[in-house]
Amino acid sequence: MSSSRIDELLVYIFAQGKSSPLAGDLAGWLRDSRRLRAFAETYRDKIRRKYRLARDKGSLKDLRCELETAALLLREPQFALEYERYTSSKQRGPDFTVTFKTHTPFNVEVRRMRESEADGSGANPRASKLIAIICDKIGQMRPGMVNLLWIYAESPVQEADLKDTLTTLRRLAEGKDEAFFGARGFDSAADFLRQYRHLSGIVVWQTGERLIWLNPLAKYRLPPNIVLTLQRLSS
Numbered sequence: 001m002s003s004s005r006i007d008e009l010l011v012y013i014f015a016q017g018k019s020s021p022l023a024g025d026l027a028g029w030l031r032d033s034r035r036l037r038a039f040a041e042t043y044r045d046k047i048r049r050k051y052r053l054a055r056d057k058g059s060l061k062d063l064r065c066e067l068e069t070a071a072l073l074l075r076e077p078q079f080a081l082e083y084e085r086y087t088s089s090k091q092r093g094p095d096f097t098v099t100f101k102t103h104t105p106f107n108v109e110v111r112r113m114r115e116s117e118a119d120g121s122g123a124n125p126r127a128s129k130l131i132a133i134i135c136d137k138i139g140q141m142r143p144g145m146v147n148l149l150w151i152y153a154e155s156p157v158q159e160a161d162l163k164d165t166l167t168t169l170r171r172l173a174e175g176k177d178e179a180f181f182g183a184r185g186f187d188s189a190a191d192f193l194r195q196y197r198h199l200s201g202i203v204v205w206q207t208g209e210r211l212i213w214l215n216p217l218a219k220y221r222l223p224p225n226i227v228l229t230l231q232r233l234s235s
Contacts (some may be wrong), residue, residue: 006030013048020148022051022064029067035074043083060113064097065112065152071109071206073098076233092140094119094147099232100226106200111137113153126157130165134199135184146220149199155207162204162213169196170217191219203230 006027014023030037040047047067054060073079080097086093094109111133133151141147151157172180173189173196186192200218204211212230214222 003031006037009037009044013040013044013051015048020060022060022067025064026067033071033074035077036071039070039074039081040081046083062112066110068151068152069096069108069110069160069205072233076229078229086142093142094140100223100229104223106148106208106222106226107142109137109140110148110150110152113151113155113157115154124161126155126161127165127168130157130162131169133193134165134169134202135181135186138192138195138199139185141195143198144220146200146218146222146226147198147204148201148204148222150203150205153204156209157204157206157211159211159213162202162211166202166213166215 006146009030010023010027013026014020015070026040030040030047047063050063050066051060054063067142070081070083073081073096078101080102082097082099084093084095094107096108096110097105098108099105113129113133134149137149141149169192173193176189178189181192181198184192186195196215197217199215200220200222201212201214204213212227
C-alpha cells in the first residue's frame with residue numbers, strides 16, 4: 001500500500017480528526033506492517049464507527065489498545081485475525097478471534113486497566129483493579145474454545161499481584177461467598193466459577209514487562225505452541 005493510500009485510509013477513518021494522536025499512532029503502525037494495512041482496509045468501516053462513537057479520552061484510549069493489540073498480533077505470520085466476529089450474530093463476545101496456523105482458533109478480549117479503576121473490594125489498588133476487570137470481562141469469554149483476556153496496564157502490575165488476585169477470586173468462589181459475587185453481577189459464586197472456566201489465560205501488556213498467566217481451571221487450555229508464540233511476540 002502506497003503512502004498516499006495509507007493517507008486516504010486515515011482520512012476515511014478519522015475525517016476531521018486525522019491530526020489526533022490516535023491517527024498518528026495508527027499511521028505509524030500501518031507504515032510498519034503490510035498485514036495491519038490489509039486488516040485496516042478490511043475493517044475500516046468498523047474502526048471509523050468506533051472512532052466516531054468514542055466520546056472522551058478514555059474511550060479513545062480503549063480503541064487505541066484494541067488497534068495496538070491488532071498490530072502486535074499481526075506481527076506473527078502464523079496468526080490470522082478477525083475483528084468482533086460475534087457482533088453480527090448479536091452475541092456478546094471478545095474483540096478478536098485469532099487463528100493459529102489456519103486451524104487453531106482462540107479469542108482475545110482487550111481491556112485497558114484504568115488509573116481510577118477500583119471495585120470496592122478493599123483489596124490493594126492493583127488487586128482491586130484486576131478484580132474489577134476480570135469480573136467485568138469473563139462474561140464475554142465464549143464456551144467451547146480458548147479465550148484470552150489481554151490487559152493493558154497503565155500502572156505497573158507484578159506477577160505476584162496477578163497470581164494473588166486470581167487465587168483470592170478462586171478462594172472466594174470455592175468458599176461460596178455469594179455476597180461478593182452477587183455485588184459484581186453474578187447469579188452466585190458457582191456462576192462465577194462456571195464463567196471463570198471459560199477463561200484460558202491472561203496476558204498483561206505493560207511497559208518493561210509482559211506477563212502471561214494460564215488458568216489451571218480452564219476447560220480449554222491454551223496450547224503450548226501458542227504460549228510460546230505469544231512469549232516470542234512479547235520479547
